[in-house]
Amino acid sequence: MTTRNDCLTRDAHDPLAALRDQFDLPAGVIYLDGNSLGARPKAALARAQHVIGHEWGKDLIRSWNTAGWFDMPKRLGNRLAPLIGARDGEVVVTDTTSLNLFKALAAAIHLQAQHPERSGRRVIITERTNFPTDIYMAQGLSSWLDRGYTVKLVDSVEDIPAALDGDAAVLMLTHVNYRTGYQHDMAALTRLAHEAGAVAIWDLAHSAGAVPVDLHAAHADFAVGCTYKYLNGGPGAPAFIWVPQRHQAAFTQPLSGWWGHAAPFAMAPDFAPTEGIGRALCGTQPVTSLALVECGLDVFEQTNMAAIRAKSLALTDLFIELVESRCAGHPLGLVTPRDHARRGSQVSFTHPHGFAVMAALIERGVIGDYREPHIMRFGFTPLYTSFADVWDAVEILKEILDNGKYDIAAERGAVT
């Protein structure tokens, strides 16, 4: 049986423990929601002050050159690339995940339309349980194109092989499911898609900075992801898009804004895409927000994804063990896979009053979140979550459940 002292011992031997000091976490809070909004790197406050006070305040428009504002999407993309198995010149940090997915889908459709044997394919396959915006973007693009494209929703990973038939144009999947924490086998599913003649797009929203990803080893075609979750970029921080070198020459997307132009300041009346990853850009970026992404990446550069993964699995294993032993007898159901290979960096449990229990946890300073139906979601971020945090969070959960200290009529805010 694990004790709180065992947890303290594990913290004392944790090679990542010192990194917690680089984050500002309020006293009395155990933050288990870094999968939704990462905690703030301490450095982000000074960086924001510098961008606003000095770069904007003093240098004004000169900062596009002198402070490197214009190059930031590419520079940050190159710094993010090693975390996802991408190479230099293949990633830009820009726009939102929804928008980048739209570009990747359009590029994938174009790629297929150019192919002599695949130009008639009209089906985009994804999962019904995918994060809704991914499905909505695919539906929006398909219906707007008005060329017979449809979105096919599969109900389980076992249904994917059969769905990959002669009409399949694109397989678009989220690597780690936002609700269950289930992690797909990216290499195997990409291989299946390719064998069926489909293009594979991966959404790394719950993977980048959370689990090791090797896009090149998996031979993926396109990828997108968030920086405000596990990468700690800040609320609404710009997302990223990956286009491997082998697809860059053929890459075309309909949001052909001036930042994707070969000579943006020539102010020519016709669009001509720039070479390389720059063609995934659209227009002017939210500079202040973009600049803060670097503070999160700075922390990742002090460690590696193997160390992060080892601690993530230890934290999630411990959480599962403690909830199942300390809270035995309560109607909790583990939704997240026990199999390490299929687990992301979160743990989800169902409870018939999941929303009310989560509200009570948050009231006590244990911040997770709630997703329909009945799912309490706990994110584990090895950069700033300790083993003692896991113990303490479970003890508070146990107390709430043992004493029925939750209000089943708890009011819901606009954001759960």
Ligand SMILES: *Cc1c(COP(=O)(O)O)cnc(C)c1O
């Ligand atoms: C968080 C998340 C998004 C968010 O998209 P936005 O455009 O930033 O709102 C998209 N897809 C998945 C799978 C996510 O988990």
